[in-house]
Every structure is written in structure tokens, then in C-alpha cells.
Amino acid sequence: MMPTMLTQAVISGLLMGAVYALLALGLTMVFGVMHVINISHGEMLMLGAYVSFWLFHQFGLSPLLAILAAAPLMFAVGALIEKGIVDKIVEDIETNSLLVTFGISICIVNIGIWLWTTDFKAIPYLSGSWFYGSLVFPKPRVVAAVLAFALTALVYFFLKYSRLGKAIRATAGSHDLAATCGIYVKRIYFITFGLASAMGGAAGVLASIMFAIYPEMGESFLMRSFTVIVLGGMGHVVGAMLGGMILGVAEGVGSLYLSGEGGGAISFAILLLILIFRPTGLMGRRAE
Amino acid sequence: MRKFALLIAALAALCLYPVFMGPYFISMALLIFMYISLAGSWNIISGFAGYISLGHAVFFGFGAYLTALQITNWGTHWLPASLLAGLGASLLAVPVGALCLRLRGPFFAIFMLGLNELMAIIASVFDEITGGAEGISLPILRQIIPLYFAMGLTALSVFLVMSWLESSRFGLRLLSIREDETAADTLGTNTTLYKLIAFIMSAFFPGVVGGFYARYITYIDPETVFNILFSVQMVLMCILGGRGTAWGPVIGATALYLILEFTWANFPHFHKLASGTLIVLIILYAPRGIMGFIYGRGLAQLRPSFRN
Numbered sequence: 001m002m003p004t005m006l007t008q009a010v011i012s013g014l015l016m017g018a019v020y021a022l023l024a025l026g027l028t029m030v031f032g033v034m035h036v037i038n039i040s041h042g043e044m045l046m047l048g049a050y051v052s053f054w055l056f057h058q059f060g061l062s063p064l065l066a067i068l069a070a071a072p073l074m075f076a077v078g079a080l081i082e083k084g085i086v087d088k089i090v091e092d093i094e095t096n097s098l099l100v101t102f103g104i105s106i107c108i109v110n111i112g113i114w115l116w117t118t119d120f121k122a123i124p125y126l127s128g129s130w131f132y133g134s135l136v137f138p139k140p141r142v143v144a145a146v147l148a149f150a151l152t153a154l155v156y157f158f159l160k161y162s163r164l165g166k167a168i169r170a171t172a173g174s175h176d177l178a179a180t181c182g183i184y185v186k187r188i189y190f191i192t193f194g195l196a197s198a199m200g201g202a203a204g205v206l207a208s209i210m211f212a213i214y215p216e217m218g219e220s221f222l223m224r225s226f227t228v229i230v231l232g233g234m235g236h237v238v239g240a241m242l243g244g245m246i247l248g249v250a251e252g253v254g255s256l257y258l259s260g261e262g263g264g265a266i267s268f269a270i271l272l273l274i275l276i277f278r279p280t281g282l283m284g285r286r287a288e
Numbered sequence: 289m290r291k292f293a294l295l296i297a298a299l300a301a302l303c304l305y306p307v308f309m310g311p312y313f314i315s316m317a318l319l320i321f322m323y324i325s326l327a328g329s330w331n332i333i334s335g336f337a338g339y340i341s342l343g344h345a346v347f348f349g350f351g352a353y354l355t356a357l358q359i360t361n362w363g364t365h366w367l368p369a370s371l372l373a374g375l376g377a378s379l380l381a382v383p384v385g386a387l388c389l390r391l392r393g394p395f396f397a398i399f400m401l402g403l404n405e406l407m408a409i410i411a412s413v414f415d416e417i418t419g420g421a422e423g424i425s426l427p428i429l430r431q432i433i434p435l436y437f438a439m440g441l442t443a444l445s446v447f448l449v450m451s452w453l454e455s456s457r458f459g460l461r462l463l464s465i466r467e468d469e470t471a472a473d474t475l476g477t478n479t480t481l482y483k484l485i486a487f488i489m490s491a492f493f494p495g496v497v498g499g500f501y502a503r504y505i506t507y508i509d510p511e512t513v514f515n516i517l518f519s520v521q522m523v524l525m526c527i528l529g530g531r532g533t534a535w536g537p538v539i540g541a542t543a544l545y546l547i548l549e550f551t552w553a554n555f556p557h558f559h560k561l562a563s564g565t566l567i568v569l570i571i572l573y574a575p576r577g578i579m580g581f582i583y584g585r586g587l588a589q590l591r592p593s594f595r596n
Contacts, residue, residue: 037393037394037397039397085572089571089572092575093338093466093467094394095334095338096571098340098394098397099340099523099527099567099571100568100572102340102342102397102523102564102567103564103565103566103568104564105564106520106560106561106563106564107561107568110560110561110564111561114561219401219405220405223398223401223402226402230395234393265409268402268403268405268406271399271402272387275387275388275391275395275399276387279390279391
């Protein structure tokens with residue numbers, strides 16, 4: 001009995017971890033390239049979830065197709081925020097970008113509450129589960145995990161092999177050297193922030209088929225993705241993927257022992273442990 | 289000398305204020321004092337030392353709970369209970385600061401955001417002690433004037449601490465940490481120690497006024513005292529007035545409170561939306577706040593600019 005439950009918990013954790021990894025990848029990219037921790041990243045997820053909800057209810061569009069709409073839309077939103085606001089203070093001391101993105105986050109949440117109220121919404125899409133022996137695979141989670149994994153892999157290969165991806169990595173390495181090599185750093189900022197927001201939006205669509213949708217849903221996801229990127233090493237792409245999986249499994253196994261509100265506490269406990277024992281993260285090399 | 293006389297006159301006026309004013313205006317002044325204390329406390333760690341705390345309401349809520357529990361369980365008077373709660377909040381700051389302030393970067397900011405959430409959860413989960421989501425009710429408050437003076441004295445203390453920071457070596461060390469921590473470190477400043485001391489100081493006063501506030505509203509629950517709105521207000525009031533200055537939080541808290549009181553008081557979400565927008569606008573267009581304009585006109589010495 002016990003081993004099955006444990007396997008089940010690990011599997012659910014891995015499925016969830018894929019979505020965390022996708023969300024956290026956006027946060028870690030913006031930090032790596034711009035040295036900005038985007039407090040409003042969770043709100044990109046929330047907006048993506050609402051896009052998915054709205055398309056489903058107005059047009060009956062499948063959330064899987066909603067990604068195709070949500071990702072470009074959130075790219076535009078993120079790029080606008082970058083161009084209009086973050087770009088002006090990106091060279092300032094870190095204090096300012098934290099405060100600005102905090103302000104943006106509060107704005108988006110409360111516009112959301114104003115437009116859509118605080119009611120919980122849900123998308124009745126894909127219910128039921130697949131079974132393998134005594135193991136249960138809830139359909140929405142499997143679909144979300146597969147898509148999240150595919151998108152994460154797509155971004156990874158984009159960063160690794162495409163010209164633009166290489167330019168982004170070069171900028172993360174050194175702004176000055178990248179600029180010397182003819183990379184227009186401001187344009188890279190713009191694209192990175194947009195891409196990160198698009199990933200947040202896509203993660204939001206995936207979250208919309210698993211969780212209740214409400215304007216304040218972003219905060220708990222922001223905390224989780226922050227844990228994930230600290231776990232993996234700030235600004236580290238592979239670390240974010242690994243961290244997502246670890247957090248997912250920890251929460252899955254933890255849910256066997258803790259109920260209800262315990263979920264948020266697990267990610268916080270991991271954050272604490274990492275800060276105590278290995279503040280550079282699992283893949284990080286040095287503290288900064 | 290003239291400045292000193294003005295200050296004495298202002299203090300005398302504030303002492304006589306509750307004698308001539310009705311309860312509504314006394315409450316208003318009391319809350320302004322509370323916000324001055326909160327914004328000023330935030331200013332110590334985030335304005336002077338440059339470490340942004342996005343969940344400073346955690347100390348406020350912690351203090352409110354400690355005080356309410358002392359009053360209901362032991363029947364303590366609210367004044368010693370609140371001071372003890374301030375010490376409790378400082379004690380909470382020690383491990384948090386020791387953990388997060390060793391590191392640079394945004395760990396601290398996000399950690400505080402999460403800590404506030406965690407404390408709210410703890411306050412609602414351990415309902416045998418804290419009353420859970422139902423909160424704690426205190427006896428009816430008969431006399432508001434002692435609270436007015438308690439809040440006023442706390443605000444004055446916070447102001448004096450900030451004035452001291454503006455001119456002391458300790459304050460200059462904090463400013464040097466904000467502007468360039470590596471340089472401060474290289475020149476032999478024990479940055480971790482100073483950050484920690486600043487953080488403990490900035491946790492004490494919210495704990496105390498949290499206690500006063502609990503006594504003032506006579507009912508607390510996790511939703512009210514760990515409300516992110518308090519954290520947002522501290523940030524906004526301080527940056528509106530001017531970070532890293534003694535007068536900034538005083539001006540910012542008073543101005544913003546009066547504006548909010550007479551405009552958006554009845555629309556809480558619009559209130560938050562406006563606060564968020566203001567934070568963005570101030571950082572973009574007036575990063576040194578109202579005090580920046582005053583300094584800019586040559587009335588006082590220039591301070592570092594927050595801009596590289």
C-alpha cells in the first residue's frame with residue numbers, strides 16, 4: 001500500500017513540477033539577462049489563465065489551442081511593460097526594479113479584481129483519469145505536464161541553438177561584451193521580457209485546466225517559482241527545470257502528510273533550507 | 289535655533305490637539321502617526337540600507353497578535369503589552385535577517401513577501417491559540433486619547449531615529465550599503481552586521497504600533513493585520529516622501545493618508561490599484577520623492593540619487 005502511495009505522490013509531483021519549471025524558466029531568464037526579479041511574473045500566469053477561461057466560455061475553444069492565443073498576447077503585454085516601464089529603470093540600482101515590478105503586480109491584480117471580481121472560476125475541460133495498474137493519472141495534469149515539458153524543451157533549444165537565443169545568453173553573460181559584439185542589448189531585454197511573459201501566460205493556460213482561476217492566484221505561483229529558481233541557482237536555465245521537478249515532488253510527497261494550507265508552506269520550507277545550506281542553489285557556482 | 293523653536297511649537301500644538309478636536313479627528317491623527325511610524329520603519333531598512341522589504345506588515349501583524357494575546361490571556365495593560373510585542377517583532381527579525389541579509393540581491397524582498405503569507409497562514413491554522421480566521425476580540429476601548437499620545441510618541445521616536453541615521457556614521461554606513469555594497473565591504477564596513485541591526489530596528493516599531501492598532505480597532509484577524517495593503521502603504525508613503533531622509537516618511541504618510549481619506553476611502557480595490565500605479569510613477573519620474581524636490585531647490589544638502 002505505502003509504496004504505491006509514494007509512487008503516486010512522486011508521479012503527481014513530477015507532473016506538477018513540469019508546469020512550475022515552465023513558469024520559473026521565465027523568471028530566471030529575466031533575472032539572468034536583466035538582473036531584475038519580476039515580482040509581476042505571477043500575474044502573467046493569472047492573465048494567461050483568464051485568456052484561456054474567456055476563450056473557452058465565449059468560443060468553446062480548447063485550452064490547448066488557447067496557448068496559441070495566450071502566448072503571443074502575453075508576449076505583447078510583457079514587451080509593452082518592458083518598453084514602457086522596466087526599460088527606464090533597468091540600469092538603476094536593484095531597489096528600483098523590485099519596487100516597480102511590485103507596483104505593476106499590485107496594479108494588474110486589482111485591475112483583475114475590478115474587471116472579473118474575486119469569484120473563483122474553472123474550466124470544465126478534460127475530467128477523469130487514466131489508470132495504469134493501481135496508479136492514477138488525472139487527465140488534465142498529464143496533458144498540462146506534457147505541454148509544459150514540450151514548451152520548456154522548445155525554449156531550451158531556442159536558447160541553445162538559435163542565433164537570437166545565443167544573443168540572449170551572451171547578454172546574460174556580459175552586457176558590455178555582448179554590446180561590443182554588435183548585440184543591441186536593449187532589444188534583447190525587450191525580447192527576453194516578452195518571451196518570459198509569454199511563458200508565464202502559457203503556464204497560466206495550463207494552470208487554468210487544473211486549478212481555480214481568480215485574480216490573486218499569481219502570488220502563490222510567484223513564491224513557488226522563486227523557490228524553484230533559488231533551488232536551481234538564480235539565472236540558471238537547466239537549474240530552473242530541475243528545481244521545478246524537485247519542488248513538484250516535494251509538494252506531492254508532502255501532501256501525503258500535510259493537508260490544505262500546507263502546500264504553500266512546503267515551498268517556503270524548501271526556500272528556507274536552501275538559503276541556510278546552499279544559497280547559490282544546486283547548479284549555481286558563486287554567490288552574488 | 290529658530291528651527292528648534294518651531295519644532296517645540298509644533299509638538300505643543302499636537303499635545304493640545306486632542307483637547308480641542310472631536311473623536312473623528314483624533315482617530316485621524318492617530319492613524320497618521322501610525323503610518324508615519326510604519327513608513328519610517330520601512331525607511332530604515334529599505335530607504336537607508338536599500339534592502340526592499342515587500343512584506344513588512346508581518347511585524348505589524350505579529351505585534352498586533354502578541355499584544356492581543358497578552359491582553360486576552362493575562363489581562364496585561366496595552367502599553368507594556370505593545371512594547372513587549374515590539375521586542376517580540378525584533379526577535380522575529382533576528383533569524384530572518386541573519387538568513388536573508390547574508391545574501392545580496394532580491395532574496396530578502398521575496399522572502400519577506402512569503403513570510404507575511406506564511407504568518408497569516410500560521411495565524412489561521414493554529415486556531416486554538418490565535419482564534420483562527422475568526423480572530424480575537426478585545427474589550428471595548430473607552431479612552432482614545434492615551435492611544436493618541438502613545439502613537440504620537442512612537443512616531444516621534446521613529447523620526448528621531450531617522451534624523452540620527454541622517455547624520456550619524458551608522459546611517460552613512462547604511463547609505464553606503466545601498467549605493468555600493470561591494471565598495472562598502474571593501475572599505476571594511478561589516479555590511480551584514482549593519483544590515484541586521486537596521487533590520488531589527490525597523491522591525492521593532494511596527495511591532496509596537498501593531499499592538500496599539502490592535503487595541504485601537506479592538507478586533508483583529510489574519511486578514512486585517514497581515515494585509516498586504518499595509519506593506520504597500522509603507523512602501524508608497526516612504527517613497528512618496530523620499531527614501532533615506534528623515535522628513536520623507538513624515539511628509540509622505542501625512543500627505544497620502546489625507547489624500548486617501550478624502551478620495552478613495554470607500555473603494556478598497558481602486559485604492560490598491562491607485563497605490564500600485566503611484567509606486568510605478570514615483571519610481572519612474574521622481575525616485576527621490578517630495579524631499580527630492582526640496583533638496584533639488586538647494587534648501588538642503590544633496591543625497592545619493594538611486595540612479596547609476
